[in-house]
Amino acid sequence: EEQLLESGGGLVQPGGSLRLSCAASGFSFGGYAMTWVRQAPGKGLEWVSLISTSGSSTFYATSVKGRFTISRDNSKDTLYLQMTTLRAEDTAVYYCASAYGVLPHYYHFDYWGQGTLVAVSS
Amino acid sequence: QSVLTQPPSVSGAPGQRVTISCTGSSSNIGAGYHIHWYQQLPGTAPKLLIFGNTNRPSGVPDRFSGSKSGTSASLAITGLQAEDEADYYCQSYDSSLSAYVFGAGTKVTVL
Numbered sequence: 001e002e003q004l005l006e007s008g009g010g011l012v013q014p015g016g017s018l019r020l021s022c023a024a025s026g027f028s029f030g031g032y033a034m035t036w037v038r039q040a041p042g043k044g045l046e047w048v049s050l051i052s053t054s055g056s057s058t059f060y061a062t063s064v065k066g067r068f069t070i071s072r073d074n075s076k077d078t079l080y081l082q083m084t085t086l087r088a089e090d091t092a093v094y095y096c097a098s099a100y101g102v103l104p105h106y107y108h109f110d111y112w113g114q115g116t117l118v119a120v121s122s
Numbered sequence: 123q124s125v126l127t128q129p130p131s132v133s134g135a136p137g138q139r140v141t142i143s144c145t146g147s148s149s150n151i152g153a154g155y156h157i158h159w160y161q162q163l164p165g166t167a168p169k170l171l172i173f174g175n176t177n178r179p180s181g182v183p184d185r186f187s188g189s190k191s192g193t194s195a196s197l198a199i200t201g202l203q204a205e206d207e208a209d210y211y212c213q214s215y216d217s218s219l220s221a222y223v224f225g226a227g228t229k230v231t232v233l
Contacts, residue, residue: 035222037168044124044209044211044225044226045162045168045213047213047222047223047224059220061221062219062221095168101156101173101174102174105155105215105217106156106174107215107222108170108173108174108213109160109213110170110173112167112168112170114167115167
């Protein structure tokens with residue numbers, strides 16, 4: 001069974017940093033692009049970042065570009081999101097998901113983790 | 123403001139058919155990018171419901187169907203059931219934003 005398990009969330013002060021991890025099992029992690037999607041409390045889904053299968057290509061939403069860094073370790077079947085200069089508006093549940101499609105612009109997100117909560121507050 | 127516009131809510135009685143629209147523009151749906159749909163039950167992670175405009179993943183009942191035309195897409199639920207109460211999101215890619223985009227979500231209520 002395909003599983004994604006996020007960890008690393010928590011309470012952090014504005015301007016602080018946090019690193020999220022997403023451990024994959026039950027599928028060929030290295031064969032999938034991976035993505036982070038977040039959901040602020042009571043709000044909708046917002047795409048955050050995506051990384052190619054090899055990790056050589058990365059993409060970011062404008063709202064996090066320059067502050068967040070996505071990476072992956074295919075030898076450990078693990079995805080990461082390094083978040084710096086955190087703001088109150090970054091408060092959300094962060095989901096990792098696998099991304100698949102005929103071409104990158106056609107990607108859908110098929111396997112999802114249960115999410116980890118990041119709260120940015122003083 | 124989402125670039126993909128969905129109605130905030132739709133409702134129907136058990137057994138009825140409901141549809142959820144997702145309206146975009148020439149830089150996303152109208153550009154030919156695929157539309158995908160997700161179901162999010164209360165307190166849970168989103169689940170892929172429809173991919174590539176019309177395709178259902180294994181295990182998704184055929185009561186759920188997707189369609190696309192021009193700059194819009196729709197999700198139809200036939201034979202509505204109480205367990206279908208959830209939030210539904212459409213998703214695509216936008217070339218102007220160079221980003222994957224979601225609609226704001228539609229809450230389906232079973233009366």
